[in-house]
Amino acid sequence: MKISVCIPVYNFNVRKLVYDLKKEIENHEIDAEIILIDDASSENFRQINSELQDRVDQFILLEKNIGRSRIRNLFLDFTQGDYLLFLDCDGKIISPNFLKNYIDFLDKNSNISVVYGGRKVSDLPPSEKHILRWKFAIERENLPLEKRKAKPYLSFQTNNFLIKKTVFEKFKFNANLHKYGYEDLIFSMDLKSAKIAVMHIDNLVYNDDVEVGNVYLRKVEESVESLLLMLNNKNLSAKLSEIKLMKAYESANKKGLKFPVLILFYFFEKFLKKNLLSVNPNLKYLDLYKLGLMFRKSK
Structure with missing residues (x-):
């Protein structure tokens, strides 16, 4: 069984991640390859990562940015492995047995096609200007294993997952999604519709x-x-029903609350943003902020 480690790169120094992976591959004599595709990074980061050209199996440089979905699909053209392991370029390996943990799981569960390993951030709060994103990661994204298992498709993320190549060839990321957000959910909903199980293990990547x-x-x-564009697409809108924001938006619409929400958002937007950018942001205010944006940007 061969694993292709697939790392989309964009404006990030990916050397440490690559060298940590190579060290494990060599130490455990793992049958694996490392493929990098740079999505038109700035010249500065291309120079920084240029030393990896001779250290990985393939390093493809794109001249035009193609986005999060299309670049992941592109790896199919360059990989030789039975399984593709996707890692975000800003992740850090925290276990010396990271790859081996995936291999051991597959050895015991040969019928499994998709595995998500999870993610974590620092337990200590960062500087004030980073608090909002850190708090969202702690409370909403980096869920413990049992909570992820309870909602395996909603808990799926693209930062650290393994997929059988033959399955990925049939179920790719939606290439029409160009904007940031929800491409991982649409992908997982496609897997759910096809009754392809998404398994969760504790094999975390640090971010x-x-x-x-x-x-x-x-x-x-x-x-x-992105969500509004999907909502206007008949093929995608049905896959959005489990999103919390989508439920709130549709419920408010059905109750005829669009204009009251817009009026409230007009008066309270500055207050919401002030809280969200404070040292103690309230994530419920983030939910209200998103809902207000949904109505403002909807036609």
Whole structure:
């Protein structure tokens, strides 16, 4: 069984991640390859990562950014493994047996096609300007294993997952999704519709590259725009029913609350943003902020 480690790279120094993976591959004599595809990073980061050209099996440089979905699909053209292991470029390996943990799980569960390993951030709060993104990761993203198992498809993320190549060839990421947000959910819902199980294990990747609050709120706005685009697509809208924000949006619409919500958002938007960018952001206010954006940007 061969594993292809697939790392999409964009404006990040990926050397430490690659060298840690190579060390484990060599120490445990693992049958694995490392493939990097750079999604049109700036020249500075291309120079930083250029030393990896001769250290990995393939390093593909794209001249035009193609986005989070299409770049993952592109790995199918370059990989030789039976399984593809996708890792975000800003992740850090925290176990010397990271790859081996996946292999051992597959050895005991040969019928499994998709495995998500999980993620974590620092237990200590970062500087004030990073608090919002850190708190969201702690409370909403980095769930313990048992909670992930309870909702395996909703808990799936793309930062650290393994998938059988023959399955990925049939169920790719939706190439029409260009904006940030929810491409992992659509992918997992496609797996759910096909009754392909998503298994969860504790094989965490560490991530401390949390955005500052203003940058994260811009990403939140982009993710809302993505959600609205999907809502207007008949093939995608049915896959959004389990999203908490989607449920709140549809419920408010059915009750005729669009204009009251818009009026309230007009008066309280600054208050919500002030709280979210404070030292003690309230994630319930983030939910209200997203809902307000949904109505403002909806047609």
